[in-house]
Amino acid sequence: MSEFALKTKLPSYLRQEQDRIEKLARDAGLDFFPTVFEMLAYDQMNEVAAYGGFPTRYPHWRFGMDFEQLSKSYDWGLSKIYELVINNNPSYAYLLEGNSLVDQKLVMAHVCGHVDFFKNNYTFRSTDLDAAEGRDPIRSEKDYDPNRRWIDKMANHGELVRRHMARLGTQNVEEFMDSCLSIDNLIDWHGRFQPRRRKDEPDPDLAEEVPRLKAKSYMEAFINPPEFLAKQKKKQSEERAREAGRVDWGRDVLGFLLENAPLERWEYECLHVVREEALYFVPQMQTKIMNEGWASYWHSRLMTEKILDASEIVDYAERNASVMATNGSINPYKLGVELYRYVEERWNKGQFGREWENCTDVDERRHWDRRLGLGREKIFEVRRLHNDVTFLDEFLTPEFAIAQNLFTYNHSSRHDRFEIESREFKQVKEKLLFQLTHGGNPTIVVKDGNFRNRSELFLHHVHEGLDLRSDYAAATMSGLARIWKRPVNLQTVVDGKFVILHHDGRDLTSASPKVGT
Amino acid sequence: MRGEEEFARGAATSVHLAVMSLRIDQDHARFRNIVRGKIRQNLKRYITSGELLGRKGKDVVSIPVPQIDLPRFRFDDRKKGGAGQGDGAAGDAVGGGDPQEGEGGRKAGKDAGQHALEVDVTLDELADILGEELQLPHVQNKGKAKLIDVKDRYTGIRRVGPESLKSFKRTYREALKRQIASKQYDVTRPIVVPIKEDKRFRSWNEVAEPVANAVIIYMMDVSGSMGDEQKEIVRIESFWIDAWLQRQYKGLESRFIVHDATAREVDRDTFFRTRESGGTMISSAYKLCSKMIEDEYPSAEWNIYPFHFSDGDNWSQDDTSLCMKILRNELLPVVNMFAYGQVESPYGSGQFIKDLREHYKTDERVILSEIRDKDAIMGSIKEFLGRGR
Numbered sequence: 001m002s003e004f005a006l007k008t009k010l011p012s013y014l015r016q017e018q019d020r021i022e023k024l025a026r027d028a029g030l031d032f033f034p035t036v037f038e039m040l041a042y043d044q045m046n047e048v049a050a051y052g053g054f055p056t057r058y059p060h061w062r063f064g065m066d067f068e069q070l071s072k073s074y075d076w077g078l079s080k081i082y083e084l085v086i087n088n089n090p091s092y093a094y095l096l097e098g099n100s101l102v103d104q105k106l107v108m109a110h111v112c113g114h115v116d117f118f119k120n121n122y123t124f125r126s127t128d129l130d131a132a133e134g135r136d137p138i139r140s141e142k143d144y145d146p147n148r149r150w151i152d153k154m155a156n157h158g159e160l161v162r163r164h165m166a167r168l169g170t171q172n173v174e175e176f177m178d179s180c181l182s183i184d185n186l187i188d189w190h191g192r193f194q195p196r197r198r199k200d201e202p203d204p205d206l207a208e209e210v211p212r213l214k215a216k217s218y219m220e221a222f223i224n225p226p227e228f229l230a231k232q233k234k235k236q237s238e239e240r241a242r243e244a245g246r247v248d249w250g251r252d253v254l255g256f257l258l259e260n261a262p263l264e265r266w267e268y269e270c271l272h273v274v275r276e277e278a279l280y281f282v283p284q285m286q287t288k289i290m291n292e293g294w295a296s297y298w299h300s301r302l303m304t305e306k307i308l309d310a311s312e313i314v315d316y317a318e319r320n321a322s323v324m325a326t327n328g329s330i331n332p333y334k335l336g337v338e339l340y341r342y343v344e345e346r347w348n349k350g351q352f353g354r355e356w357e358n359c360t361d362v363d364e365r366r367h368w369d370r371r372l373g374l375g376r377e378k379i380f381e382v383r384r385l386h387n388d389v390t391f392l393d394e395f396l397t398p399e400f401a402i403a404q405n406l407f408t409y410n411h412s413s414r415h416d417r418f419e420i421e422s423r424e425f426k427q428v429k430e431k432l433l434f435q436l437t438h439g440g441n442p443t444i445v446v447k448d449g450n451f452r453n454r455s456e457l458f459l460h461h462v463h464e465g466l467d468l469r470s471d472y473a474a475a476t477m478s479g480l481a482r483i484w485k486r487p488v489n490l491q492t493v494v495d496g497k498f499v500i501l502h503h504d505g506r507d508l509t510s511a512s513p514k515v516g517t
Numbered sequence: 518m519r520g521e522e523e524f525a526r527g528a529a530t531s532v533h534l535a536v537m538s539l540r541i542d543q544d545h546a547r548f549r550n551i552v553r554g555k556i557r558q559n560l561k562r563y564i565t566s567g568e569l570l571g572r573k574g575k576d577v578v579s580i581p582v583p584q585i586d587l588p589r590f591r592f593d594d595r596k597k598g599g600a601g602q603g604d605g606a607a608g609d610a611v612g613g614g615d616p617q618e619g620e621g622g623r624k625a626g627k628d629a630g631q632h633a634l635e636v637d638v639t640l641d642e643l644a645d646i647l648g649e650e651l652q653l654p655h656v657q658n659k660g661k662a663k664l665i666d667v668k669d670r671y672t673g674i675r676r677v678g679p680e681s682l683k684s685f686k687r688t689y690r691e692a693l694k695r696q697i698a699s700k701q702y703d704v705t706r707p708i709v710v711p712i713k714e715d716k717r718f719r720s721w722n723e724v725a726e727p728v729a730n731a732v733i734i735y736m737m738d739v740s741g742s743m744g745d746e747q748k749e750i751v752r753i754e755s756f757w758i759d760a761w762l763q764r765q766y767k768g769l770e771s772r773f774i775v776h777d778a779t780a781r782e783v784d785r786d787t788f789f790r791t792r793e794s795g796g797t798m799i800s801s802a803y804k805l806c807s808k809m810i811e812d813e814y815p816s817a818e819w820n821i822y823p824f825h826f827s828d829g830d831n832w833s834q835d836d837t838s839l840c841m842k843i844l845r846n847e848l849l850p851v852v853n854m855f856a857y858g859q860v861e862s863p864y865g866s867g868q869f870i871k872d873l874r875e876h877y878k879t880d881e882r883v884i885l886s887e888i889r890d891k892d893a894i895m896g897s898i899k900e901f902l903g904r905g906r
Binding site for chain 2: 043044047050051055056059060061062063064065067068072170174178181182183185186310311313314315318326327328329330331334335404405406407408409410411413415417418419420421422423428431432435440441442444461466467468469471472473474475476479
């Protein structure tokens with residue numbers, strides 16, 4: 001056994017607690033991977049946290065930067081990491097040495113919730129290592145015991161990168177990794193569940209439509225006459241014929257680069273590592289609210305109903321309150337747990353279905369209770385089939401938004417601070433969903449790898465009302481040019497005007513696209 | 518299937534992690550190196566613009582380091598806005614500040630870096646960078662005795678103690694616990710009354726701390742001819758001089774004397790703000806400085822660094838000779854070095870530095886520097902600190 005294992009082994013009294021808590025959690029219906037708890041000192045905890053929960057990653061200064069920030073805020077008493085758990089089979093979770101017994105029990109109960117979520121939520125199926133791409137993620141499987149040995153995989157990645165560094169120099173490899181990491185958000189969050197489409201195949205989700213000019217209904221026949229539509233249609237099918245056979249990479253810029261960029265062997269391997277790891281973390285970003293909410297829901301139930309005795313309840317309450325505190329930003333723990341409880345209550349009382357939707361009598365709605373008791377079943381279903389976006393889209397109601405004090409904020413240049421903008425339900429929900437969809441990342445898709453027939457890369461930023469931050473965009477494009485080894489173009493919108501940014505590896509220039517291209 | 522075997526396989530890759538040092542030390546060192554590199558690159562700018570001065574905490578300076586963040590295609594947080602949770606009406610500040618900073622590091626997820634980076638660098642580290650960049654020699658301590666002082670630090674909690682040290686939060690929490698455990702707590706009438714056994718008090722340990730055994734005595738001419746720009750230069754110089762000498766001596770005291778025709782001691786803030794319109798008698802400051810040393814800083818125990826800044830316009834030649842006399846007989850025998858910085862001003866004649874030069878050209882203990890403008894600050898710091906005294 002390694003010395004790491006020896007030193008971090010759980011003391012026996014906590015082992016007993018673990019067995020007791022896991023039994024209680026199983027009895028309550030949770031279904032989790034085997035979980036290994038380790039006890040870490042605070043500096044080890046900060047280290048593991050900086051590495052995203054893993055004991056070993058590839059070497060990179062960014063981890064050192066995260067470590068510095070974590071250590072600082074610990075030293076200053078601003079924050080302290082109580083728990084860390086890795087989506088791995090078996091799962092690994094870390095306890096902070098020197099925490100009180102109540103805290104440790106709280107963490108264990110919380111971790112049971114997380115690991116149940118890792119195992120059962122559909123998004124995490126994308127991290128099953130031996131699963132085929134394009135597999136149906138919500139099919140339930142008996143005795144589901146996937147290969148998720150990501151600890152080993154990350155360690156292998158580390159070894160790989162370290163070897164290249166030893167051969168080619170740390171500086172060289174690290175600089176290339178910088179370029180790769182700066183585009184690690186250019187991946188397709190849903191790609192693992194979709195077989196890759198070719199460009200000539202119509203998107204099954206979108207009805208096939210011939211592009212029309214915008215017109216009021218009575219003008220339709222004049223503005224979009226049949227001959228015009230026929231021309232449009234012909235254009236469309238010609239386009240399709242030209243594109244025939246080409247893969248539609250969509251948002252998976254990293255995938256496209258791996259397959260098409262002129263990379264040396266080591267560059268390919270480094271970029272591959274970055275893409276794999278970025279994809280590994282996607283489900284955690286997709287389900288931050290759901291995952292924390294689920295874990296909090298269960299720690300609170302298990303702790304207050306089963307685990308604690310009377311003398312411990314105050315310490316628990318204090319800790320729990322500090323985890324649930326809101327100070328202006330969305331607290332995923334709080335929002336998540338409240339939304340599960342809200343859903344549970346609604347389904348317990350039968351507040352769903354057509355009859356409920358159609359009921360407009362405020363008083364009747366308030367006292368609506370069909371005593372169906374379907375709440376528990378419903379939240380288990382929700383934790384299996386939703387991600388943050390669909391969870392909020394489906395269950396966030398105006399009443400809930402008011403009860404949770406939600407608002408939108410914006411930056412005020414006059415006061416140079418962020419200010420509350422509105423509590424209007426529609427706006428709140430829109431902002432919330434926008435910041436959760438693809439993690440609030442801009443939509444950037446691959447257009448062409450042979451732009452203007454000069455083997456230049458052509459990316460398209462699908463503008464959704466917000467411009468890219470220009471200094472960051474310029475620096476990112478320089479990294480892209482380093483990977484692509486030829487000039488890189490990005491079509492975007494700056495201040496309401498279409499522009500094509502062009503980076504030749506040294507300088508960035510921008511041009512307005514010619515009309516008609 | 519849980520158990521030691523599983524565990525060992527997963528952890529096999531992390532051998533030695535806990536044994537010697539942390540694996541992340543390497544990454545951390547790489548990061549610190551990058552930061553140091555950036556600071557060194559921009560040192561001249563940091564020095565001349567004086568932008569670090571306002572960012573100084575007790576032992577650290579937070580430095581905005583350009584382009585250390587990983588670039589990404591992303592939106593501007595300011596334009597993006599977002600959704601939040603909490604009290605407040607439209608137009609109120611969110612959570613009293615920046616909503617991005619709210620969440621802290623409760624759980625390490627995969628959040629990308631949020632802002633252009635501000636790195637905290639300790640003053641010691643900054644001094645090292647300054648030292649390396651300007652190739653400053655380390656100061657030779659004159660072999661003076663180190664003074665140790667014993668201080669009380671409130672670090673613990675105990676069950677007995679004076680009322681004045683009672684910890685309210687802990688006391689009431691104990692009381693609440695006791696009442697719940699003994700079923701005296703009534704949820705409908707939530708009243709918590711501590712009894713004697715519940716009381717908790719803060720307690721202290723005695724900590725031995727080295728106290729300053731070096732003192733800098735800053736003297737500045739605040740006569741009418743010294744304008745804001747001249748004072749800004751002095752302010753920036755004093756920041757770096759402080760930082761460097763602080764690095765050399767554990768604990769350092771700074772004293773401040775302003776003078777026009779008369780001299781008085783002031784605190785740091787007043788030192789940089791005072792503006793008088795009177796004439797200039799430099800000897801008044803030297804006299805006060807000498808008295809200060811005599812009364813409070815016996816030269817057997819203290820390393821003494823007087824720094825004098827002026828535009829070099831003294832009232833009379835008589836006063837100048839008096840200055841020379843005080844310097845030779847009273848100050849120079851006890852100080853490590855005597856530094857005079859002459860800040861160029863449109864009104865001053867700049868005669869004083871010439872007089873000093875005439876008298877002390879060969880004296881190692883006297884360091885003279887002419888500072889024309891902000892760009893000259895770096896050179897002048899090197900002149901002042903370059904002799905390693």
